[in-house]
Amino acid sequence: MMIRGCHCLYEARAYVALVFSLFAALFLAPQEARADSFQTTAPTAILVDADSKAVLFEKNADELVAPASMAKIMTAEIVFNELKSGRLTMDTEFGISEHAWRAGGAGSGGSSMFAKVNTNVRLEDLLRGLIVQSGNDAAIAIAEGISGTEDNFARRMTDRARELGLTKSTFRNPTGYGDPAQKVTVRELSKLALYIIETYPDLYKMFGEREFTWNKIRQLNRNPLFAFNIGADGLKTGYIEESGYGLVGSAVQNGQRLVVVVNGLKTAKDRAAESRKLLDWGFRAFEARQLFQEGQVVGEAQVFGGDQRSLPLVSKRPVRVLVPRGETERVTARVVYVGPLKAPIQKGTEVAKLQVNRGDMKAVEVPLYADEDVQVGTLSQRALDGLMEFSTGWARRAFSSLLERI
Known part of the structure; x- marks a missing residue:
């Protein structure tokens, strides 16, 4: 599966390649593992998958706290x-x-x-x-x-x-x-x-x-997660009267790392219990699905003034998305870049991003890199690219002006 670029009207002349829709049908856990069923008594909390940076759960995550x-x-x-x-x-x-x-x-x-x-x-x-x-x-x-x-x-x-x-x-x-x-x-x-x-x-x-x-x-480390057999390996607790009991914790199970943060709890016992509950739920309620392997070509970007019109794009790490067990959810991906990219371009240069959405929520965003060198094209190639860019740019501006009048 490869994402091919398409000309789209986009702010800052960014070309967006809408690629594919995946339907993840996972019936591997009971209904109570649904992502919207979890609750915590922590006033502020967040649970994040380290690999994808996907937020699995959040509660008042942007509230300022001590x-x-x-x-x-x-x-x-x-x-x-x-x-x-x-x-x-x-x-x-x-x-x-x-x-x-x-x-x-x-x-x-x-x-x-x-x-x-x-x-x-x-x-x-x-x-x-x-x-x-x-x-x-x-x-x-x-x-x-x-x-x-x-x-x-x-x-x-x-x-x-x-x-x-x-x-x-x-x-x-x-x-x-x-x-x-x-x-x-x-x-x-x-x-x-x-x-x-x-x-x-x-x-x-x-x-x-x-x-x-x-x-x-x-002195013993104050992290209460170490007392549980859940793969905890960090990070730090905190307590003052203004903040209540808080914790930044991390745990690894079967190669998957989750990071949890809670704050504002009333007791140290509550802090330990809610942190563990979040981690247990995260490891149980989601599973990773690999979309692309490391180094696999995932899409193309258009090139201006080069010896080739398009450039294959790769990720330097595997691209995975976490999906809730027991749910069927639509997964979409797109390549986003400001372009067309201008030659010369050196292989390995970061030129775009791959955005993967699970339903309406952004699940993963990873950088994409040029998989080939692109040299400056001949005079005739550059002239043709310039003509095409002028005409498509005029079309974009005309369409944008029309939208403003509607």
Whole structure:
């Protein structure tokens, strides 16, 4: 099956190739597994499939809420990015200032790695103190070591959030301590978690460590999902009075990863139960169907001024869609690109996107890449393309003008 391009009137002169309709007839589970039957007591929640980025369930997912210690996921991402770039190493040492010790240490009343004041601690140990023990002293020491002050680091957290496409979340400190201006959404926390999992697979493993001992004090990871046999391997809990009990969690079963975020629950027990219930339902209620294999040609795009008129498009990873078990649902796909594409084009260049819809909901969007080199065409080829583009462009403008009058 291959998607062939068609000339369509589209904003920004984007050509859209409407391709195929698939009818997924799945009668593999009882009716109670329907996607619209699930409910949760969590005030805000989201469940996302990591591979397809499909949202399987959401409830008030764009509501701004206090993140509590889930803010430390962003603190960790900044450190991971510094490590990946080579600006820091695991052996880099940061000092434990009196402020870090007083505001985040044992006497502060919050979670702590119990680092001693006026000592230097290796970044690798601070990271484990931050991630496994949820140490506020570790978070402050990291912030001061990288940016000088918590305030400077918090601005960097927000700037980094914008770079990653988190448009609503705002950070005011690296710990998650309450601040009226520190707000996130569960949707954006899920995006941040997925980014970390995909971008830093080796460093992400720290989120799955079950315990860490520092200053002769052994502490267990606070993630309640580790107590269940559901394949959990991260990420972070949070609680302050303003937020209630929250969790960003991830689990893998049979090669499928789901990310869950809940917030606003009344007790730690409720947090554990609702998170597990969401994950159990997600693994049970959906199954993956592969539409295209890695490297398979999925469609074509038109080319202007090249030695060929069309260009085959491929995905660099398998394209799968999650479909509810026990339901028959229409699946459609289309290739979207701004074009026609102009030669020359190098093989492997990202030039389009494949959008797959399940019913009325977008289920998957993946980048598509040129599968061939396209060289600049001969003078006669370019002249013919120019004439065709002029005529079709005139037709589009005329049709658009006609629509405006109707």
